[in-house]
Amino acid sequence: MLNQREPVVMEISKSLLLIFALTKIGANCLHSTFDLSQPMFGKIAKYEGGIVPVMYRKVQCAKTGGIKFEIKGNKNWMVVLVYNVGGVGDVKDVKVKGSNAKWIQMSRDWGQNWETGTQLVGQSLSFQVTTSNGIMLRSDNVVPDNWKFGNAYEGKQF
Numbered sequence: 001m002l003n004q005r006e007p008v009v010m011e012i013s014k015s016l017l018l019i020f021a022l023t024k025i026g027a028n029c030l031h032s033t034f035d036l037s038q039p040m041f042g043k044i045a046k047y048e049g050g051i052v053p054v055m056y057r058k059v060q061c062a063k064t065g066g067i068k069f070e071i072k073g074n075k076n077w078m079v080v081l082v083y084n085v086g087g088v089g090d091v092k093d094v095k096v097k098g099s100n101a102k103w104i105q106m107s108r109d110w111g112q113n114w115e116t117g118t119q120l121v122g123q124s125l126s127f128q129v130t131t132s133n134g135i136m137l138r139s140d141n142v143v144p145d146n147w148k149f150g151n152a153y154e155g156k157q158f
Contacts, residue, residue: 061089063157069127069143070152079115080106082129087158093130098123099145127155 041047063086070081082091094106094114100123106114125143130136139155147153 061086066142066154066157067127067129067137067139068152068154069125069139071143071147071149073115073149075119075121077115077117078120079109079113080127081152082112082114082127085112085129085131085158087135088131088133090132091129092132093128093136095128096120097126097128099125099141103128125153129155131158 038047063084065084067082067086068084070083072079072081078096080094080096082094085091091112091114094108095103096106096116096118097103098118098120101118101120104116104118106116109115122145124141124145125147126138126140127142128136128138135158137156137158142155143153
């Protein structure tokens with residue numbers, strides 16, 4: 001996996017959480033890279049350069065409302081931004097199903113943007129979202145058949 005980013009929440013203290021991107025570079029990578037600016041890193045540790053071991057843990061996220069699916073693209077290519085995800089919060093897999101189609105595996109474009117080249121315009125859409133802890137949530141027919149590019153639709157929540 002090259003430059004795949006997923007959101008990470010680091011508990012700095014009981015009252016401070018740090019949210020940032022964790023980058024995994026290369027298929028044989030033995031460590032994860034935390035992308036922080038030097039000023040931000042200086043707030044949580046002494047900067048000395050080089051590889052710095054970091055201990056972290058993910059925390060559960062409570063969200064208001066359901067998972068949001070913002071649809072962009074054109075009739076031949078669709079990108080869905082998946083956000084407002086509760087639970088562990090980091091999405092590892094997304095599938096989409098049109099009312100006239102089978103489940104289609106989407107591929108991660110960047111961050112939480114997931115894409116497919118399948119034509120789904122004019123069909124109601126369902127989504128399967130799986131988070132890093134392996135829990136899958138299915139939101140059936142959350143997007144009506146008259147959906148428009150640029151709109152966001154709300155599904156179930158973890």
